[in-house]
Amino acid sequence: MQTELPPPVAPPISRASSPWExxxxxxxxxxxxxxxxIVCVVIIVVGISNxxxxxxxxxxxxxxxxxxxxxFVGRFPPELYWRVWLSLGVLACLAGIAWGFSRTDARWLxxxxxxxxxxxxxxxxxxxxxxxxxxxxVTIALVATxxxxxxxxxxxxxxxxxxxxxxxxxxxVWWLIKGGLGLAPTPTTVWSGLLLTLLTATTSIILSFPLxxxxxxxxxxxxxxxxxxxxxxxxxxRGLPLIGIxxxxxxxxPLFLPPWFRDLDRVLRAIAGLVLFSAAYLAENVRGGxxxxxRGQAEAAKALGLGAPLTVSLIVLPxxxxxxxxxxxxxxxxxxKDTSLLALFGLLELTGxxxxxxxxxxxxxxxxxxxxxxxLIYWIFCYGMSQASRNLERKLNVxxx
Amino acid sequence: MTQQTxxxxxxxxxxxxxAIIAENVHKWYASNKFHVLRGVSLNVYRGEVVVxxxxxxxxxxxxxxxxxxxEEYQQGRIEIDGIELSHDLRNIDAxxxxxxxxxxxxxxxxxxxxxxxxxxxxxxVRRWAKKRAEEVAMQLLEKVGILEQARKYxxxxxxxxxxxxxxxxxxxxxxxxxxxxxxxxxxxxxxxREVLDVMRSLAQSGxxxxxxxxxxxxxxxxxxxxxxxxxxxxxxxxxxxxxxxNPKEERTQKFLSQIL
Ligand SMILES: Nc1ncnc2c1ncn2[C@@H]1O[C@H](COP(=O)(O)OP(=O)(O)O)[C@@H](O)[C@H]1O
Ligand SMILES: [Mg+2]
Numbered sequence: 001m002q003t004e005l006p007p008p009v010a011p012p013i014s015r016a017s018s019p020w021e022x023x024x025x026x027x028x029x030x031x032x033x034x035x036x037x038i039v040c041v042v043i044i045v046v047g048i049s050n051x052x053x054x055x056x057x058x059x060x061x062x063x064x065x066x067x068x069x070x071x072f073v074g075r076f077p078p079e080l081y082w083r084v085w086l087s088l089g090v091l092a093c094l095a096g097i098a099w100g101f102s103r104t105d106a107r108w109l110x111x112x113x114x115x116x117x118x119x120x121x122x123x124x125x126x127x128x129x130x131x132x133x134x135x136x137x138v139t140i141a142l143v144a145t146x147x148x149x150x151x152x153x154x155x156x157x158x159x160x161x162x163x164x165x166x167x168x169x170x171x172x173v174w175w176l177i178k179g180g181l182g183l184a185p186t187p188t189t190v191w192s193g194l195l196l197t198l199l200t201a202t203t204s205i206i207l208s209f210p211l212x213x214x215x216x217x218x219x220x221x222x223x224x225x226x227x228x229x230x231x232x233x234x235x236x237x238r239g240l241p242l243i244g245i246x247x248x249x250x251x252x253x254p255l256f257l258p259p260w261f262r263d264l265d266r267v268l269r270a271i272a273g274l275v276l277f278s279a280a281y282l283a284e285n286v287r288g289g290x291x292x293x294x295r296g297q298a299e300a301a302k303a304l305g306l307g308a309p310l311t312v313s314l315i316v317l318p319x320x321x322x323x324x325x326x327x328x329x330x331x332x333x334x335x336x337k338d339t340s341l342l343a344l345f346g347l348l349e350l351t352g353x354x355x356x357x358x359x360x361x362x363x364x365x366x367x368x369x370x371x372x373x374x375x376l377i378y379w380i381f382c383y384g385m386s387q388a389s390r391n392l393e394r395k396l397n398v399x400x401x
Numbered sequence: 402m403t404q405q406t407x408x409x410x411x412x413x414x415x416x417x418x419x420a421i422i423a424e425n426v427h428k429w430y431a432s433n434k435f436h437v438l439r440g441v442s443l444n445v446y447r448g449e450v451v452v453x454x455x456x457x458x459x460x461x462x463x464x465x466x467x468x469x470x471x472e473e474y475q476q477g478r479i480e481i482d483g484i485e486l487s488h489d490l491r492n493i494d495a496x497x498x499x500x501x502x503x504x505x506x507x508x509x510x511x512x513x514x515x516x517x518x519x520x521x522x523x524x525x526v527r528r529w530a531k532k533r534a535e536e537v538a539m540q541l542l543e544k545v546g547i548l549e550q551a552r553k554y555x556x557x558x559x560x561x562x563x564x565x566x567x568x569x570x571x572x573x574x575x576x577x578x579x580x581x582x583x584x585x586x587x588x589x590x591x592x593x594r595e596v597l598d599v600m601r602s603l604a605q606s607g608x609x610x611x612x613x614x615x616x617x618x619x620x621x622x623x624x625x626x627x628x629x630x631x632x633x634x635x636x637x638x639x640x641x642x643x644x645x646x647n648p649k650e651e652r653t654q655k656f657l658s659q660i661l
Contacts, residue, residue, distance in 0.1 A: 300508035300567075303469055304522035304574060305497040314521065318512050396512075 054368075063366040064373045065128050067357050071374070074192025074353050080184070084195060085136040087173040089143050094169050096144035098162055100151025102395060108152075117141075170206065174199075188267040192348035194377060200267065200349065201336045204274035208335070209328075211275060212282025213321075217312065219287055230283070237280035242273075242338055249273030250345050270342050278335045285327040289320030322396050329389035333382045340378075350374050418483065420578055420609045421445040421468060426477035428463060437463050438474065439633040445578075450610045452620040452641075455630035456656060461613045464630065465580050468611070469500040482577055498526065501571030505583040507563045509555035509570070515542070516551040519570045527574065534573070541569040545599050561592030565599055572603075579603065581612040615660060621645060629653050 017025070027037045064071070073084055103110075109117075124137045177199065179185035191199065218230030237245065249269045293316050301311040321328070343352035354370045357363055363370075421444065428438040437460045445451050453461050466472040468481060470493045479486040481496045510518050519538035523529045529537075542548045545565040547558075555563050564584055571579060581600065585593040597619050604610055604623045614620065620627055620641060627644040629637045629652070637650045645661075648654050 294506075294508075296504060296506050296508040297510065299471055300502075300504060300510070303471060303497060303500075303502040304570070305494060305526040306522060307494065310525055314525065315510055319510075322512065 059369050060366060061369060063357065063363045063369050067363075068127070068129065070193060070353055070357060071350065071377075072193050073195045074348050075190045076192065076195060077186070077190060080186065083176045083179075083183070085140070087176045088136075089140045090169050090172055090176075092140045092144040093147040094165055096147025096149075097151035097154070097165075100148035101154055101159065101162065102391070103152065170202070174203075188265045191267060193353045194350050196267070196342075196347065196349040196352075197336075197339050198381075200271055200274065200339050200342065200347075203271050204278060204335055204339075205332050207271070208275045208278040208282055211279035213286050213317070215279055215283035216286035216290060219283065220290055234280045234283050237277060238284070240277075242277050243341055243344065245277045246270060246273040246341060246345060249276070266345065266347060270345065270347060274335060274338065277338075278331060281331050281334075282328060285324050285331060286320060288327065289322075289324035290316065292323045293319045322393075325389055325393050325396075329385055333385050336382060336385070337378060350377060418447075419444040420447045420449075420482055421611070422478070422480040423464075423467070424478040426464070426467060426474050426479060428460075428467065428472065428474040428476075437633050438467075440477070441630075441633070441635055442477075443628065443635065443638075445609060445611055447577075447609055448607045449625045450604045450612065450623055451626050451628060452624040453611065453613045453628045453630055454615065454620065454656070454660075455636075456659075459630045460633045461630050462582050465582060465611055465613060468578075468580060469497050469502055471502075498574060499576050500578045500580060501574055501576035502580045503564070503567050503571055503582065503584045505586050507555070507560070507567045507587070509563055509567055511555050514552055514554055515547060515558070515566050518555065518566060519573045522570070522574050538569070538573055541572050542566070544602075545569045546595070559592060560588045561595045564588065564592075564596045568596075568599055568603070576608075578609045578611070581610065581614065583613050583615070585614065585616060617645070617660065629656060631656070 028034050073081065076084065120137075120141060124134055124141075175181060175183065177186065177191070177195070178188075215230050215234060218226045219234065221227045221230070249272050250266065253269055253272060297315055297319065298311050301315040306314065339349055340351035342349050343355055346352070348356060351374060354374050358367060358370055423441060423443045426438050426441045427436070429436050441460075441464055443451070443464075453465065455461050463472055467474045467479060467486075470486060482499050484492055484496050484499075486492060486496060509515075510521070513521065516535065516538055519541060520531065520534040523534040523537065524531060527534075539548065539551065542551055545568055547562055547565055547569065550558055550562060550566075555566065558566065564587075568584075584600065585596050588596065593616070597616060600610075600612070600619070601623055612619075612624075622641075624641050627639055627641055628635055629644075629650070631652050637644070637648060637653045639648070643649075644653070645657065648657060
């Protein structure tokens with residue numbers, strides 16, 4: 001007997017409701033919702049209007065405007081600014097390549113890209129900066145665009161080279177800033193402002209990541225000594241406040257190290273403190289990821305003849321790290337913000353330079369403006385990192401469960 | 402039991418040296434001192450297909466996992482393809498290259514494409530060039546009927562397809578011996594056949610196979626010998642015909658009455 005199958009039916013179209021409809025359902029459905037809505041609107045309107053009045057009327061932004069250079073590069077010698085700009089150019093070019101490379105859709109620019117470009121153009125036009133800086137910014141934007149165009153053309157099998165290129169760029173930037181090998185060396189005492197914040201943060205992030213992974217693996221190791229030492233390290237560090245570890249790194253580290261490290265400069269000691277601290281937390285995050293990988297994965301790898309190092313690096317770690325990307329990036333964001341503690345040790349990173357600006361007689365009392373400004377800078381970078389982490393997750397999730 | 406071993410050894414139709422020799426293997430689980438293998442002996446000859454049956458918890462998985470050193474054992478002797486299985490890591494590596502394994506839960510690598518799953522071991526363990534590994538992988542994927550899915554990720558395949566990829570992945574190392582641990586137990590019923598068909602044609606290719614399964618039809622048709630394990634020992638060893646029609650041991654009869 002042939003029974004007729006019912007014909008396939010399209011799913012019902014969800015009714016697009018008008019804004020009025022939406023407001024009636026979501027904001028004014030009952031009398032107490034009406035009251036809540038009105039109270040909230042009043043609070044928001046008053047709050048925002050006061051804030052706007054403060055921003056445009058009361059705040060005296062000249063403390064930021066006159067000190068823009070101090071905020072960004074601090075006491076870096078002006079005749080060497082070109083090295084900072086060049087570093088930015090290198091990074092912008094690579095960022096462009098990586099970005100163009102990771103985009104798969106046909107549209108050349110997305111809306112968010114256009115908005116970002118608009119902001120940059122507006123900044124270049126509006127910021128009260130010297131002509132040379134404007135020219136540099138325009139050049140860097142061009143380089144990034146060229147990188148983007150190039151990145152879109154690259155064949156996908158080059159993707160494994162991107163991390164290598166980032167590594168090379170990182171070393172190149174360090175060389176440009178620090179000098180040596182043919183460039184005039186700069187003493188670390190002139191590293192300051194956002195420049196110092198970025199140098200310490202990225203270096204600490206890059207160094208603490210492998211250390212954290214090793215500690216996490218050590219904590220799972222079948223060798224009792226390795227396991228014990230890793231656990232001890234992690235638990236000790238996690239029981240200490242960061243400020244204490246930074247202090248130890250500044251004061252005690254030179255005592256432990258062999259003589260030729262004794263006069264390790266303050267910036268490197270600070271980085272060491274941040275790395276030692278962050279690695280312990282990263283290790284715990286990574287360990288969570290390791291535990292999330294089913295035991296069958298390592299067994300299948302072993303059964304195929306892969307030794308322990310290959311099993312860990314090809315099978316277990318990639319899955320473990322992917323599972324904990326948000327936690328790891330969260331740790332990086334913390335680390336980035338924690339660099340502000342270095343101000344307490346006399347390092348003039350972004351917060352330190354802000355404090356020193358506030359100590360100038362003509363800017364006394366301009367706390368709100370200065371801290372709002374540096375807060376905005378911290379936020380831009382942290383938000384960027386969290387966006388990057390989301391993109392990475394999305395990319396890694398393509399096709400996988 | 403010993404008699405059975407002797408008769409097969411003198412059987413002129415089979416090559417002389419067994420591919421797998423297990424002699425009086427004992428194992429205790431360290432965590433709970435559970436005596437899981439209580440003196441198990443089994444010879445598997447080249448080209449032979451041995452099916453291991455038995456109630457759940459009788460130690461079947463544990464036993465075949467000792468063959469590629471996924472489980473340690475404390476007493477007895479195991480020799481795989483002429484290599485003594487000992488704590489020597491070099492021996493373990495050598496054995497794992499010769500022994501492929503297919504798991505109940507597939508255990509494909511979810512972060513790699515099907516093709517990368519299959520080429521991984523040949524590239525990293527056998528050190529083949531990528532191109533060669535991919536050619537071989539494509540041939541194997543074609544053989545198991547997954548060629549169109551080569552660029553997909555395991556999570557995008559059905560259970561039966563995943564298990565066939567797992568078989569291809571194990572075969573890519575060109576093993577002399579294949580171990581199957583309940584390869585169809587995690588599958589929806591309609592997918593069991595596609596996997597058993599692949600295993601059947603594999604058996605005809607002459608590779609040595611040890612299969613833990615509850616699939617009576619497969620055992621009856623494909624097995625050269627059927628082994629019944631219960632309580633950590635081998636209870637009975639027989640040809641399929643004898644095993645199903647004329648089981649000698651009472652425990653075998655009881656087991657068969659439960660599954661047939
Ligand atoms: N890692 C382990 N630790 C302790 N006991 C285990 C472990 N794995 C398995 N067992 C026990 O050993 C027995 C045999 O297990 P297994 O070899 O998986 O049996 P089968 O595959 O025949 O179902 C079971 O009773 C099981 O509970
Ligand atoms: Mg089992």
